Amino acid sequence: MSQASTLPAEAAVELAIVTRSGFVESRHIGAAVVTNADATLRAELGDGHQPVFPRSTLKLFQAQTALALGAQLTDEQTAIACGSHSGSPAHVAHVREMLHASGLDDRALACPASWPRDRASRDALVRAGEASAAVYMECSGKHAAMLAACVAQGWPVEGYLAAEHPLQLAIKDTIERMTRERPSAVGIDGCGAPVFAVSLVGLASAASRLATSSAASPFPLFKAAASVWRSVLANGWLIEGHGRPNSIVISELGVLAKSGAEGVLVMAAPDGTAVAMKMLDGSNRASTLVGLQLLVAAGAADVSRVQQLLPRLGLEVLGGGVLVGEIMVGSAVPTSL
Template sequence: MKPIQVYRGNYVESAHDVHIAVVSGKGDLLAYYGEPDRLTFARSSMKPFQALPIVESGAMDTYHLTEQELALFCASHSGEPVHRNTVAQVLQKINLEEGHLQCGTHIPTDIDSYNQLIKDGGALSPYYSNCSGKHTGMLAGCVNQKMDVDTYRELAHPYQQQIIDVIAAVSNFDREKIVTAVDGCGVPVHRVPLQNIALAFSRLAYSSNWKTATPERRNSLERIRDAMGAHPEMVAGTNRFDTDFMKTYGGRIVAKGGAEGVHCFGDKETGIGVAVKIDDGNGRGASVASMEVLKQLKIGDSSLWDQLDSYYHAPVLNARQEKIGEIRPEFKLKDLQ
């Protein structure tokens, strides 16, 4: 039996394999399922670390950027008005325009915004891209360091090289072994073993365990974690797993999903980091897997899990929005201590 089962009625219609790594604050592998060392493009789950040079460059202070804006730099947002308006606000602060964004565009998750755009006779723009916050943050980091803004998304650009330095350090993975490709929004994306990604989220959640990091780096990680926890609505949006997950846990959890079935989170109280990869890339099983890990690790209790049940036993809906099945976890973590 595969670990993620998709039911139509009372019958299994489809199933997904999953790889999971659970890492302690000291970097020890506590539990796993599948291949915990699977080389993985963490996609948008890396956004909190891609935002680290913004904080470390001093751009937050130079341009009087807010914690809400910092949370948006880590986002895969829904394109709601608050997201689009905040992107425009930051660009104004750094004296750039929407045309400087090189993230492309797509139909936003927030269909109400898209429908209103059509009614108004407007056209999709980079503001609607779920990565526009990340790109705006990159531009802020570049402007503050007097780096070229026209080539900011190219691998050889110094800002992208700073990001590789950060990912190598926070994941404790040899920089020379980090393979890059191109993400959906045009910037580099990094391939790292799953358990190293889990370690990065452990350090994001509880940087004090990272004894070899400088106080400045630990403080920067804490600032990003706290911004995401204080403004979870900026990290995803209405009725989105990461937003509801962090809101329900009241800042205890820092979480970020990524394309192709990736989901990662860290627990501020225990320092545990978790990285999940649905093997076939179907994201519908990611929240289900993460919720099952939460329950097996006993992070929180039933009062919290029940609030997130729609992400745990995720409903399968028909075109009438009727529940006609659900997605269920059917796995047990191995070597659980």
């Protein structure tokens, strides 16, 4: 029996290259799609109909589910529920406030213990003799929101990550309704939560629906989607951290950007144009560049503003501390759509 899989290499195209001293040293292959505001497919690079594990891009829809289930979250708490935060004291404070509002504390978190990704915050903990903890894990905001939804519904907080828990069943339903697909596989994400395989087409169309949802919708799920959109755009620094790619794109361009492990990225412009991509080698170093180029090609992002951001995205290749190359879009990425 064949093993469940994402797209094979022969179904991928060149999305990015890495040059060093005039030599193309590496190529990133994968697939990407662009959807219109009405969630219809506009462009497909490689096979965008093959399944992927969306990884942390699902946080947008997990947070949407929590809100629809009655979790009482501030805009900042909603944003960090969508984020893969760096574990700074400000990030951790929002997570703990969410837990305390639900009558819980750090011990309720079922994500693994971790150190902050922010180096200064990690160093401060080490100097203070503190240990790694679940609250510093980049997914702790999502977990706190999940717990808030359980408390709101009167569901048990113990075992909230089990696939058969009513919370996870509700999240699966949200993903199906937003992507208009049934997940082709279910796995366990790095934080311990279920992760559902959908196509890039489904993921991008879900992002388009998120961006175009109305706060006046009579349907709780779409009203919650509008809250997610508003909260993320107003609090970009909570999604990753100051100076990190997702946060830069959100704060500077007003474009939703959420990366996931293993080379996954989703973006959505204010007009509802969305991008979803998967780098087959699992690297995210070129994803933001490619995603922005696709939005520019679709007329959904201003090219001059995007070019101003590029020096802040870590695209330089150094040799002996000197610039000798760069990460560039690949041959399959169009200049216009």
